[in-house]
């Protein structure tokens with residue numbers, strides 16, 4: 001009895017696959033991988049541009065002034081207890097703290113494309129580093 | 137001599153605590169000799185990065201750092217013989233920034249010697265800076281010590297003269313610490329020749345203090361914690377008994393010993409920089425000897441700036457760091473191992489978690 005709904009879910013993509021054989025959900029090509037990587041790196045580049053931009057805040061200060069190559073930002077440690085905020089926070093909350101204080105600017109919404117780009121850039125600079133959520 | 141040194145240090149701590157409730161973001165440097173009448177001190181302020189927004193607006197945070205250092209330096213007793221400024225007075229080398237920085241510095245009641253930083257230089261190659269502060273490289277003698285100031289942030293002529301469509305763009309490209317379009321710092325042939333001839337007139341027993349903006353040693357090329365012709369400069373300094381190189385630019389505590397040369401960095405009044413090992417994608421050579429200062433707390437905007445009291449005891453450098461919101465540090469020249477060592481944290485098992493940079 002319990003298996004029934006799961007079967008139904010599993011069958012749905014198969015049914016779609018038969019209906020549209022060119023859009024198989026579990027198949028992708030090297031060209032797809034390349035395209036997705038390009039999409040990602042495009043957003044990383046947007047993040048780098050924001051990171052070095054004097055326009056992100058209001059006083060001309062750029063993130064990169066204190067964080068060259070996004071160093072000392074530790075994306076691999078979030079979410080973590082941020083002692084200055086007194087709670088466990090995801091990284092974007094700390095980014096907003098920097099936007100408001102050293103950059104004297106406005107915070108960004110969590111799903112703002114600029115926030116996504118900044119996090120993509122910062123995380124890309126830490127590629128290869130072991131995930132250590134909570135580490136301080 | 138030690139008594140004098142200690143009492144001066146204690147005075148500073150007391151004066152700092154009484155006057156401002158905190159410590160001083162300047163470097164007081166005491167030169168001590170067998171004849172204590174020859175002792176003298178000088179203060180060291182560096183990396184103010186005065187940054188123009190528009191009109192009469194400048195970045196408040198950086199202004200405050202320099203204003204505070206100047207005000208506190210004026211409180212020093214005994215009075216330092218002079219003050220050094222270690223470079224990067226401006227952020228983008230403009231007249232507005234250099235004038236504003238010079239105006240803040242003009243409140244100092246002492247003679248000031250200036251060192252050129254890349255943020256001062258790459259707009260007009262130091263023209264306006266020279267009008268305000270004098271020569272880009274020079275030497276002088278003071279109470280038995282030979283002081284040498286180098287402009288160590290020059291680079292390849294092709295990069296400086298042929299690569300950029302405007303001076304403004306050249307400045308912007310060099311101002312980004314992590315900008316891959318930048319170029320490695322160097323002293324260059326002209327100054328190396330001058331240095332050679334300058335040193336030829338100095339006795340090998342005379343203590344020498346070299347002041348440069350970049351480290352005259354190679355630590356991390358990606359952020360120009362680096363001087364391309366460092367080894368050639370070190371070779372010129374090698375015949376002398378006691379040499380100290382004091383440099384800015386890195387916005388953090390570093391120390392090292394290479395042969396007869398002690399290296400000490402000074403901190404910025406503007407902001408601290410991460411240690412290069414915290415950039416996961418690059419090779420770096422932070423001196424093994426250096427025990428890093430604590431990771432900065434961004435919620436205290438003056439954290440990880442501070443001052444160091446340097447006692448040149450018979451030509452050996454003893455450093456006493458006092459850090460904002462942190463325990464004081466002492467890096468003492470060990471005459472047995474012939475290298476500077478932290479008095480509390482030097483051994484691996486004595487270090488504390490905030491000194492781990494990752």
Ligand SMILES: [Fe+2]
Nearest residue numbers: 183224385404
């Ligand atoms: Fe600097």
Ligand SMILES: [Fe+2]
Nearest residue numbers: 224253254385
């Ligand atoms: Fe610099």
